[in-house]
Every structure is written in C-alpha cells, then in structure tokens.
Amino acid sequence: MDNSSSPSKTENLSKSRKCQTVELSALEKQLINLLQHGLPVCERPFAQIAEEISSTEQAVIACLTKLRSEKVLTRFGPMFDAASLGGAFTLAALAVPEADFDFVTEQVNSFEQIAHNYRRDHDFNMWFVIATESTEEIEKVVQAIEIKTGLKVLNVPKLKEFYVSLYLPV
Amino acid sequence: MSTITQEQEKLTDQERQYILLTQNGLPIIQEPYHAIAEQMDISVEQVLSLTKSMQERGIIRRIAAVPNHYKLGYQFNGMTVWDIDDGQAEKFGDAVGRLPFVSHCYLRPRFLPEWNYNLFAMVHGKTEESIAKYRGQIKELLKEVLVTRNHDSSQNIITKSNDMLTSTAILKKTGLRLKK
Numbered sequence: 072m073d074n075s076s077s078p079s080k081t082e083n084l085s086k087s088r089k090c091q092t093v094e095l096s097a098l099e100k101q102l103i104n105l106l107q108h109g110l111p112v113c114e115r116p117f118a119q120i121a122e123e124i125s126s127t128e129q130a131v132i133a134c135l136t137k138l139r140s141e142k143v144l145t146r147f148g149p150m151f152d153a154a155s156l157g158g159a160f161t162l163a164a165l166a167v168p169e170a171d172f173d174f175v176t177e178q179v180n181s182f183e184q185i186a187h188n189y190r191r192d193h194d195f196n197m198w199f200v201i202a203t204e205s206t207e208e209i210e211k212v213v214q215a216i217e218i219k220t221g222l223k224v225l226n227v228p229k230l231k232e233f234y235v236s237l238y239l240p241v
Numbered sequence: 242m243s244t245i246t247q248e249q250e251k252l253t254d255q256e257r258q259y260i261l262l263t264q265n266g267l268p269i270i271q272e273p274y275h276a277i278a279e280q281m282d283i284s285v286e287q288v289l290s291l292t293k294s295m296q297e298r299g300i301i302r303r304i305a306a307v308p309n310h311y312k313l314g315y316q317f318n319g320m321t322v323w324d325i326d327d328g329q330a331e332k333f334g335d336a337v338g339r340l341p342f343v344s345h346c347y348l349r350p351r352f353l354p355e356w357n358y359n360l361f362a363m364v365h366g367k368t369e370e371s372i373a374k375y376r377g378q379i380k381e382l383l384k385e386v387l388v389t390r391n392h393d394s395s396q397n398i399i400t401k402s403n404d405m406l407t408s409t410a411i412l413k414k415t416g417l418r419l420k421k
Contacts, residue, residue: 227350
C-alpha cells in the first residue's frame, strides 16, 4: 500500500465550504445521478448510458471527461475493496489536549501509514485511518504513536462492514 | 447479502494487473474494456468476464462515478456513532447502511468506559439541519436496540447511547493505491 497521491495538508472546512459548489448542466446532472448507481459492464457502456437518457455516446463521453477533469467526479471506474488490495486498515482516535493539537497533528501525520486524519468535535478530537501492509504492522504503528505522543490510542478496526447505497442527487 | 466478506482472497497475477490498470479510473472512451484488453494482452470477452467475476466476489465494490461531495453542495458530514445491542447489531447495521445518505457503515469494538459505541455510520448533507435530520432518522430506526448504560448511579452519570462527530478540519488526506 502506498499513500502518496497528494501531500499532507490541513484544510479548514468552514473556509473551503463557501465557494466550492459548481453549476451543472442538465446533462451533467443526469449523468451524475445515473452513474452513481453504476456503469453497465459491456463493450460500449457509454452508448448504453446514452440510450437510457436519450443522448449520444459522443456527448456522454465529452461530458464525463469534463466532469472528471474538473474533479466534480473524484473517481470514475471500478471501486476496489481496500482489503482485497492486500493491505490492513484501522480507524483510530486520540483525545488531544487543545493546547497541543497542532504539535500532535504533526507527530501523527509524520507516520507515512496515516492515510486520512480529521479533526472532529468530541473529546476524541483526532480521528485517523492507519493503512499498512499487514495487521502486525498496524499494532506497531499504534504503539509508536502512543510512545511519540504520550497519548492512549483508541483503536477501533472494523468488525463488520455493511453494504451502502449512498446516493447524492443533484 | 448483509455484510461484506472479511476474509482476504489472494489476487491472481491477472487480477493484480487489472487493478493496476484501472485503479486510477476507467478510460472514458467508446470501448474502455478494449483498451484494457490490449494492455493485458487478452480478449475483451476475457476482460468483461474478469470484471464480472471480481464484482461477484466483492473485490470490485461497484463500477461507478464518485462525485466530490463538496462540489455537489453536500458540504456537511457527520460521523454518527451508536451503542446498540450486540445481538441485533448485524440486522440493524444492515438497515442503516441502506439509507441513501449513509456513505460508510461499520461495526467496531467498544472500549468501555471511554468508548461505548459499536456502530458507525457516516452521513452527508447540504446543510447542518439536514445531517441533524438524518441522525434523527437513524435514531428512529435504532430506537428499539439502543443501549442504556449508567456507569455511576451515585453520581447519576449516564453514558449517551449515540452521538454525532462533525469534522472541523482535514488534517491529512492521501489516496490508497496498490503498489506496482
């Protein structure tokens, strides 16, 4: 597993919320709504989609290419089960004293095995995903974080994952 | 099927190759699977049947578009957490996962007394009010199985049966990729 697609950064959500929403055309909306449910597995999937919405294959391809390049779609294609890719994962949290928050953020983010890290409004105010090659390595990273920060890690790996059918209509 | 299989299958070389070629996305062209077939040096029929087989075995969750929540106006998310009866957890977790505003739904271990929640469900909405409403909908669904705990009756400290943690900053975000 390799967590290298973007550099680590702190993003203030309330600031970035203001102006991110984009204007979408009718075709863009139709495609976003339809394709969240899935793309047919066949030789010409975009022709089939075009037929469903009375458009053309060419228009669908042009529209999706634009949505992808403008990052309105963060992904388009097969979504793989992370565990099938051979890694091990856990969700973990720390209750960080407010005065030490920035310092502990640096300490935790310095581990390359930390994939995501969010600040949340709770006593456990720092929540992160640890992604490693093996389950044994998860345990080592948890211990190393405890030693480095002097804080107890709440380690809550998934016991069961339920299928979801998230749908964000536009 | 209510839950996703936990055991890891060993990937074949062909599956590994398929993942490496498509993990950054399916080519948006007339015949995307032909392009993959060419690079794998197999027939398009083989690529289509490999795709379907990986889908059936849960290696591929789905083939779909994933929008940027924020750009569509879904700017609020909440990690809702619930303390529910273990005997009913699978049945009710499955029902929560089916709600259209839930993006992730897991059972996780408790660590009493500091962490009593065993069900996690991430919700997304366009306003703060909407995610509060979604939390309410989940609560309604789970009302029969929420656990009431009272750790210290002398001080009347009652542990909450549910909570919602909203994110106030992204501290780090990287993608997960299979290494070449």
